[in-house]
Amino acid sequence: MVPLKRRKLGSSHTGNAGTNSGDEVKFPQVVLFLLERKMGASRRAFLSQLGRKKGFQVQELFSEIVTHVICENNSGEEVRTWLDSQASSRPGAHLLDISWYTESMRAGQPVEILDRHKLQELQISEAEVIMFSVPSYACQRRTSLENHNTPLTEALSLLAENAELSEDDGRGVAFRRAAAVLKALPSPVTSMSQLKGLPCLGEHSLRVIKDILENGSSIEVESTKNSERYNALKVLTGIFGVGSKTAERWIRAGIHSLHQLQDSGQTLNRAQQAGLEHYDDINQPVTKAEADVIGEIVEKAVVSVLPGAQIVLTGGFRRGKLTGHDVDFLITHPEEGREVGLMSKVVSWLESKGFLLYQKTTRNSYLESKDGPGRPASNIDRFERCFSIFKLAKEKETRTKDPQEVTENRVSAETDQNPNSDKLMNKQTDTPWRAVRVDLVVSPISQFAFALLGWTGSKLFERELRRWAGHERSMSLSSHALFDNKKGRYLRASSEEEIFAHLGLEFILPSERNA
Known part of the structure; x- marks a missing residue:
């Protein structure tokens, strides 16, 4: 075996010093030496620096004072x-x-x-490592809200969000798929060898996972989290009606905060004006209790204008989440065609009662006979829909089953707001109401099962369902319909279970679709 090469010490070291000049030695009885063989020079240098910052003595050169020899991928004999x-x-x-x-x-x-x-036990330990195996598609896997690899999944999700904000959707999807695989694992990942053969884990994702497993954090993730551009994009896209393209344009103009936007003289459309005015409320998580209160109001509006109509709470709350960034409702009527014209009546009722701070309604533009089975990659549906900002009375919280829980959730949510959001309107906390993002969607009963499936999420789960339909079944799936491309006909369904059956998939409950 070739002996470890001796490298010259940097200017921060004197002789065989174990710490940088500014680092405090907290554990004088422990003297560490990292063996470069199989570890590599750059990785050894990074880990040595990390150890010194934590107060450990890490020697550059091996000597008789070393108490712990640290190795990677080496056997005891070597x-x-x-x-x-x-x-x-x-x-x-x-x-x-x-x-x-x-x-x-x-x-x-x-x-x-x-x-x-x-070290002498390393080979035995590696042989005993539990290997994981999961199906290739997220729609084949059961994924609950809680997972055993939160530090890893949160890191990958942050990188995915950064890619999406930068309009690099391909990279964003890659990180999302990698995170989804880790979410579905039955126990924590402790070794990179456990991940061999798993689907959707690209080289970039594996590097991030390896960094976190070995160092407790990822340099790339921490750098992204603290970057000015990422935080500016987060703040600006947090404005209702502002997408990543608009935010990017503002950043290029030197706008990185809400106050800078206000002072810039930028022309805002009606949605963006409302989003800026109610920014603090809209970026505060909505609790399940608040969603239920809004649901009671919307149901009253719907039944008042069309008796017999049905309303379902969808999105993350249907998957079991206790908080969300908005509230989504799907509305239909058991008789095909009775839902036509319903949205305008519901919106008028809500406005007459003072519940809407902002609303924009779009018409149903989907015609099965004209549009056919082909759907764009984004799968944006074309139901009649109302984007709104709801005025929710705060005193409603006291009428829920557990008012103490609601109060605690509200305090926690206010405390956890993005520190970069430049809190705009302190007066809002003194008002008897708060603003909440609410989406209302009206679907014909013939399309209701597909709409319910599509609006339940998660976003990646739905993307994987469509990918499975196309790649594995030669079908086209959307929130409106399912088309069999081989047989050249639509496949009807009155429930989510029937859609899964058409696709040849085992039915997965909404609470297990949190990919």
Whole structure:
């Protein structure tokens, strides 16, 4: 075996110093040495710097004062052979796998040395690693709200969001699919070897996962989270009616905050004006209790103008979420055609009662006979729809089953607001009402099952359903219909279960569609 090459020390070191000049040594009894073999010079340098910042003594050169030798992908025999080649060696120095080092970094102190950390046990530990296996499509997997790999899935989701805000949809989908795979795993990932053979895990995602498993965090994720551009995009797209293209244009004009936007003289459309005015409320999470109160009001409006009509709460709340960024309702009537003209009547009723701060209604533009089965990649449906900002009385919260929970959720939500949002209107917290984003969608009963499936989500689950339909079944699926391209006919369904059956998929409950 070739001995470890000795590199010149940087200007921050003197002799064989184990810390940078400004780093405090917190654990003088522990002296670490990271073996470069199979680890690589750049990775070793990064991990050494991380250790010193945490207060550990990390030696650049091996010597008799070293108490812990840290290795990666080396067997005990290989390391002992290397030690025998060194002029100075300390008997009894711990030979440890990199897992001990990364766990110590996360803990901020040396953790207890267990059998699994000892290098001579590495091969046995690797043989005992539990390998994961999941289906290729998210629509084949059951994914609950809680998952065992939250640090990994949140990191990948943040990178996906950043890509989407930058209009790099392909990269965004790649990160979303990788996160969805990790969400479906039955236990925490502890080793990269467990991920071998899993679908949708590209090289970029694997690098991020590896970084977090070994170092407790990802440099790329932390850099993105703290970047001025990402935070500016988050703030500006948080305005109702503002998409990533508009936000990007404003950023190029030097606008990074709400106050800068107000002072810029930019011309805003009616939706954006309302979004800016009610920014703080709209960017505060909506609780399930609040959604239920809004549901009671909308149901009263719907039944008042069309008795027998049905209303269903969809989106994340139907999947079991306790909070959301908006509230979505799907409305229909058991008799085909009775829903025509319903939306304008419902909106008029809500406006007459003072419930709407803003609304924009779009007509139903979908005609099955004319449009046929082909759907755009985005699968944007064309139902009659009302985008609105709802005026919800705060005192309604006290009438829910658990008012204390609602109050605690509201306080928590206000505390967790984006610190970069430049809180605009403190007076809003003193009003007896709050603004909430509400979408109303009217569907004919013949399309209701498809609309319910499409509006329940999650977004990736729906994308994967359409991908499965096209690639595996030669079908075209949308929120309006399912078309069999081989047989050249539409497949009717009166329930979500029937749609899954048409697609040859096992039915998955809404609460398990959180991909």
